[in-house]
Amino acid sequence: MLSIRDITVRLGGRTIIDGASATLPQNGKIGLIGRNGAGKSTLVKTIIGELDPDGGSVEMPRRARLGYIAQEAPNGTRTPFEAVVEADTERTALLAEAETCTDPNRLGDVHERLIAIDAYTAPARAARILVGLGFDEEMQARPLDSFSGGWKMRVALASLLFSEPDVMLLDEPSNHLDLEATLWLENFLKSYPKTLLVISHERDLLNTVVDHILHLQQGKLTLYPGDYDSFERIRAERAAQAAAARANQEAQKKKLADYVARNSARASTAKQAQSRAKMLAKMQPIAAMAEDASLSFDFPSPDELRPPLITLDLAAVGYVEDKPILRRLNLRIDPEDRIALLGRNGNGKTTLARLLARQLEPMEGGITFSPKIRIGYFTQYQVEELPGDSTPLELMTRAMEGKPPLAVRGQLGRFGFSGNRATAVTGTLSGGERARLALALVTRDAPHMLILDEPTNHLDVDAREALVQALNSFEGAVILVSHDRHMVELAADRLVLVEGGTAENYDGSMEDYIDFVLGRNQPKVETVSAKGGDAPVKKSGAIAREELKALRKKVTAAETRMKRAQAHVDSLLDALADPASAKGDLKGLAVGALGKLHGTAAEALELAETEWLEVHEELETLMGRGK
Structure with a gap:
């Protein structure tokens, strides 16, 4: 059992952890979460003894072995x-x-x-x-x-x-892994027989592996039972309760202030008014949920181009002459495509991404680009290579040379860099802020296609969710390479498998691919009568798999349409509530026009939900017959 008892850690004159306490269950699997910069790595360093706390202690059984990655x-x-x-x-x-x-x-x-x-x-x-x-x-x-x-x-x-070890500490263990290795790691950790404390921003890992969430916020620790989804439900309920309590408090304050104003001048009620004034002064405010600029992702909308954007015709690509990594590439990308590239690291996903980004030329075959296409290419290395002695404003001004200051500030504002954050030295920014800045830079000219190679490595769970929503609202094409399958499942509706020296459309869902990677058994198949007799024979496994793949693909596509429709309805509701906050095509529209659009969007959402229910029921029926 690992006990954290009232520890305080100060670094550079700032209190990072402030009287935090928690007792981890023996042989439990605990996910340590918190916003970027909350102090998670500081807490781990304190647990392993790399940092001495300014107060409090960390206690473990004497013979327990503690393990962590150097x-x-x-x-x-x-x-x-x-x-x-x-x-x-x-x-x-x-x-x-x-x-x-x-x-x-x-x-x-x-x-x-x-x-x-x-x-x-x-x-x-x-x-x-x-x-x-x-x-x-x-x-x-x-x-x-x-x-x-x-x-x-x-x-x-x-x-x-x-x-x-008896207690194993992992800090973002999937950051250096591809999707396939991440899936294997989740499977391994799920059956780990001893205590596990893992810092992770992978929603699927936190849902698959852990049985407790340890939340670090404002220097304090709170232990929640259950997985990440359970934690989010509890947090949402508490936020709603806090909002209701704050509204109630504001009503009470208004009532007290009104009484004091009306009765202070009267001799007969002055004493009561004075008493209520003291009550008002002592009333501690309940903080509202603060808006977090680190959740800002708003990709600019490109102008329309006719399809296709890119066509590959038996193309080959590589780095050494006469030694291509990928051959016989046949691929068409249209303006609304959302493609995730699957395959182990080293199979050529990044090579294909660089070919599409015009950083590599084909060695054989052909590649055709739409004449006016603009491409935004993001890699994790861009985050690491941002100059530490510049500011976001300086970097964006140089990148948008010749553009007016208002346009430069506007692009930064889309990604949460307004006011003082735009003039902060880049070296002082968190990993998540640097990732947002890199995304702001590569999308400065409203690209028709975004190529994102591992965009989530520096983002916490909430920021990843915000990025998914921004991608679903983006009006261009998206090519995604990511080991975060939650992002792949929500942001991509087409899968391309890169293996065996080529890249081909994967005719199945992410669930199919996960089953394939983990070597899980295929669902049982139903039986049909043998020709000319009553003896049952197994339905072809290939046919059964094809039926399941087709249905799962339909479910995934219907789910994507439903999520996009919901996002559109939500943006219209926000615009109706506050027209000044409207973005993109909704900006400047009258309330009446927004209302009409909302009605149409609500109908589209209802239709999308109906379609999803129908195909989902069909899938459940087919899988039920195989049990």
Whole structure:
């Protein structure tokens, strides 16, 4: 059991954690969440002893082993397999002792302990973990120094998982992983037999793995039972209760102030008025839910182009002459396409993205772009490479050279950089703010197509949700590479699988793909009568899978239409409530016109909901027959 008792941590004269306390359940799986900059990593550093708290303590059972990933990635001539196996220090020491020990009694104890800790099955277990994280047999035997930093961090993660500590701390473990490795990790952590504390902004991981949420907010810790969706429901209920309490308090304050104003001058009621004035002065205000600028994503709308935007015709692309990474690429992208690229890291997703972004030329075949197309290409490296000594305003002014200051400020404002935030030094911005700034820069000319390569690595859960909503409201095409399957499921309606040296449309849903990656069994198939007799035979598995794929694709498409319709209705409701806040095409419209649009949008939403219910019921019926 891990207990955090009233700890306070101050850094640079600022209080990061302020008298926080929590007791983690033994063998529980706890997701540590909080906004960017809330102090999550500071809390973890305090737990592992890297930081000394200014007050309070962290307590654990004396013999409990605490495990976490060191900041420095492993390197040297060792192989990933050797590094992982050596992570079990007890096993390594016992095996070394068994080689040199001459005392028969001690040697018996050593072998007994080796059997108890499953030492002889350890190599197979280490290999399984490495395979799950994307290392094939050849990669497991290469020296560590031949790998990039991201792959070395995978080795560090594999070593930690292999060592199986009593309390395991993970800080954004999926940041260096692709979707396939993330799915494997979730499966592994779900069955982890000991205590797990994981910092993550992956909604699916927090829903699949954890059984408690530890929320760090304003320096305080609150432990909630359940997964992330349960936490959000509780938080929404509390926000509604706080809003109702605040409204009630405001009514009381108004009533008290009115009484004081009317009765202070009368001798007969002056005493009562004075008493109520004291009550009014002592009344502590209930804070309203603050608007958070870090949730601002508003992509500018492009002008219309006729389809197609891009056409690939048997194209090949790569980096070394005569050695293409991808061949025989046939792909058409239209203005309203929302495409997610699937496939393990190293299969060529980024290479394809760079070809579409005009950063690479085809080695063979052809690629045709619409003549007036503008493309916005975002990568996580742009976030890391932003100059730390400039301000958002300076960077955007240079990027939008010749544009009036009002247009520059307007583009920054779309992404939450208004007022002082526009003139803050970039080096002082959080990771999430830098990601928003990079997105603001790549969309400055209202691109017809957005190519986003891992856009969520620096964003917390709420900011990711805001980005999904902004993408669904965006009027251009979207190409998405992301290990966040929640974002893929909500923002993409077409899947392209990059593997085997090419890229092809994936005729199935994300659920199908997840089943494929995890090797889950296909649903049972219904039986049909054999021709000329009554003996049942199995329906073709291929046919059953095709039927399920087609229906799941329909469900996904209907769900996407429903979410977009809901977003449109919500934006119209916001505009009706406050016409001055209207954005995009709604800006400047009269209330009457907004009302008519809302009526039409509400009808479209109702139709989309009906379509979704119909196809969903059809899917449930088909799957029910296979049980």
